[in-house]
Amino acid sequence: AKTHEHEFVVEATPVKRLCKTHNTITVNGQFPGPTLEINNGDTLVVKVINKARYNVTIHWHGVRQMRTGWADGPEFVTQCPIRPGGSYTYRFTVNGQEGTLWWHAHSSWLRATVYGALIIRPREGEYYPFPNPTRDTPILLGEWWDTNPIDVVRQALRTGAAPNISDAYTINGQPGDFYKCSTKGTTIIPIQSGETNLIRVINAALNQPLFFTIANHKLTVVGADASYLKPFTTNILMLGPGQTTDVLITANQPPSRYYIAARAYQSAQNAPFDNTTTTAILQYHNSIKTKSIMPPLPAYNDTNVVTKFSRSFFSQRKVEVPTEIDENLFFTIGLGLNNCPKNFRKRRCQGPINGTRFTASMNNVSFTLPNNISILQAHYDRIPGVFTTDFPANPPVKFDYTGNVSRSLWQPTPGTKAYKLKFGSRVQIVLQDTSIITPENHPIHLHGYDFYIVAEGFGNFNPNKDTSKFNLVDPPMRNTVAVPVNGWAVIRFVADNPGAWIMHCHLDVHIGWGLATVLLVEDGVGELQSIEPPPLDLPLC
Ligand code: C2O
Numbered sequence: 001a002k003t004h005e006h007e008f009v010v011e012a013t014p015v016k017r018l019c020k021t022h023n024t025i026t027v028n029g030q031f032p033g034p035t036l037e038i039n040n041g042d043t044l045v046v047k048v049i050n051k052a053r054y055n056v057t058i059h060w061h062g063v064r065q066m067r068t069g070w071a072d073g074p075e076f077v078t079q080c081p082i083r084p085g086g087s088y089t090y091r092f093t094v095n096g097q098e099g100t101l102w103w104h105a106h107s108s109w110l111r112a113t114v115y116g117a118l119i120i121r122p123r124e125g126e127y128y129p130f131p132n133p134t135r136d137t138p139i140l141l142g143e144w145w146d147t148n149p150i151d152v153v154r155q156a157l158r159t160g161a162a163p164n165i166s167d168a169y170t171i172n173g174q175p176g177d178f179y180k181c182s183t184k185g186t187t188i189i190p191i192q193s194g195e196t197n198l199i200r201v202i203n204a205a206l207n208q209p210l211f212f213t214i215a216n217h218k219l220t221v222v223g224a225d226a227s228y229l230k231p232f233t234t235n236i237l238m239l240g241p242g243q244t245t246d247v248l249i250t251a252n253q254p255p256s257r258y259y260i261a262a263r264a265y266q267s268a269q270n271a272p273f274d275n276t277t278t279t280a281i282l283q284y285h286n287s288i289k290t291k292s293i294m295p296p297l298p299a300y301n302d303t304n305v306v307t308k309f310s311r312s313f314f315s316q317r318k319v320e321v322p323t324e325i326d327e328n329l330f331f332t333i334g335l336g337l338n339n340c341p342k343n344f345r346k347r348r349c350q351g352p353i354n355g356t357r358f359t360a361s362m363n364n365v366s367f368t369l370p371n372n373i374s375i376l377q378a379h380y381d382r383i384p385g386v387f388t389t390d391f392p393a394n395p396p397v398k399f400d401y402t403g404n405v406s407r408s409l410w411q412p413t414p415g416t417k418a419y420k421l422k423f424g425s426r427v428q429i430v431l432q433d434t435s436i437i438t439p440e441n442h443p444i445h446l447h448g449y450d451f452y453i454v455a456e457g458f459g460n461f462n463p464n465k466d467t468s469k470f471n472l473v474d475p476p477m478r479n480t481v482a483v484p485v486n487g488w489a490v491i492r493f494v495a496d497n498p499g500a501w502i503m504h505c506h507l508d509v510h511i512g513w514g515l516a517t518v519l520l521v522e523d524g525v526g527e528l529q530s531i532e533p534p535p536l537d538l539p540l541c
Contacts, residue, residue, distance in 0.1 A: 001041040011051040019181035033116030055081030059106035069499030080541035099226035100200035112149035133198035160357020161350035169278035176279035187280035203239035214260040215295035228316035240443030240482035242506035255284035257292040267441035267485040313476035324428035334434030361412030365512030391417035423524030439486040446502035451493040459485035
């Protein structure tokens with residue numbers, strides 16, 4: 001196994017998009033940031049130097065970080081932010097994961113422009129469980145704002161309003177041919193007749209689940225979230241923010257130019273969204289210069305396509321899903337509305353109903369981050385008063401989660417509450433969407449773990465009926481589950497990684513509103529079951 005050393009300089013860089021130049025926060029002046037390429041078993045050492053005027057942290061999305069939680073990255077959860085002028089070296093080994101992950105800033109909305117691909121190939125001398133592709137191409141889907149994204153979220157949190165939607169979707173940082181001033185920059189993916197290309201699709205958008213397709217080419221799905229799947233073919237992918245999907249395509253079409261396209265899957269009803277399409281071009285070698293061919297895309301709200309797609313996911317092999325459960329948890333996920341506090345000036349209180357502001361919660365707790373120490377540090381040094389461990393295992397009140405409910409249920413309570421898990425405990429979590437304000441497909445991401453998605457469905461989860469649908473043989477393993485709109489998903493995992501792990505909705509607007517909690521996994525016995533000591537350069541608050 002190798003060790004790869006990198007330096008990431010976070011700094012403002014002029015980037016021109018949609019006819020205007022912005023001072024954009026980037027890594028090493030690149031947008032999207034550098035692609036990291038490693039083999040399973042390798043170690044990454046990345047020194048992050050903050051030359052921007054914002055606090056920053058970097059999260060290695062999907063990397064398990066076994067016992068190395070200090071390198072996980074979410075600010076105030078596993079570290080204090082790297083201040084302007086400061087630096088921190090992330091050091092971790094990737095073991096047992098193969099496929100596509102990514103990295104992104106985990107501080108405010110910086111990840112709008114601070115993100116990149118992390119490619120994990122098989123160990124030296126080992127092979128993919130499918131024929132070796134000729135090429136390998138990361139495709140990062142993103143969102144672009146015509147204003148500073150940090151200002152967009154600050155404004156929203158200050159007023160309690162919904163933030164402005166983005167001005168473009170992007171593929172590898174470029175909006176593509178259907179946006180103003182963008183055709184020159186459109187991403188070109190070259191291909192030669194007869195080749196196979198392993199396309200690594202990453203949804204790095206802040207707030208938008210996206211459909212993805214390529215004109216005239218079948219997509220053979222072989223993996224997701226750095227875990228292999230039984231191959232299946234489809235024309236359309238749907239990725240929630242945070243998710244990755246690896247597909248093989250074969251260049252078996254007449255040499256020409258074919259659009260690669262992505263646009264919104266709008267699962268939230270009545271919410272404003274960007275209805276434009278971002279494109280790149282799959283360009284055959286020796287293709288005659290013609291107009292590119294445009295693929296069809298599903299309707300914005302076509303949940304049937306999403307369901308059909310997600311139900312095609314099976315692990316490549318039989319897997320070891322816990323059959324017995326020690327911790328049976330039920331978390332509701334959804335939005336809410338709080339009354340604006342007295343010190344809000346009236347014209348600033350801009351929720352959808354007079355005198356309210358948006359909020360979000362899990363089990364009616366709206367998560368608030370500490371601001372002078374990280375949760376992991378407080379846990380490690382046993383510093384009281386930073387968080388409590390009374391996050392409820394079940395919602396405080398049961399109701400019809402997918403029906404209309406009374407206003408009194410709309411108001412969650414803020415708190416920094418964690419849920420404690422014993423080392424090695426076998427955990428099941430039912431994630432239930434609520435239709436308070438609006439039902440929505442929430443991409444729920446757990447740090448420090450991969451989990452099995454043993455079932456998903458619509459309506460209220462029914463333990464008497466729905467358990468019979470559980471797949472305990474070959475369910476897909478992921479780090480982010482797109483919980484069906486007006487429905488539920490059930491995940492299982494073994495708590496074998498000690499530390500403080502945030503679990504949150506990967507729609508960034510929902511994190512700011514509190515759709516998160518922390519799973520605090522205690523040390524087991526012996527050194528190999530305990531978290532490592534913190535690195536000496538860990539930033540302090
Ligand atoms: Cu990809 Cu906590 O995030």
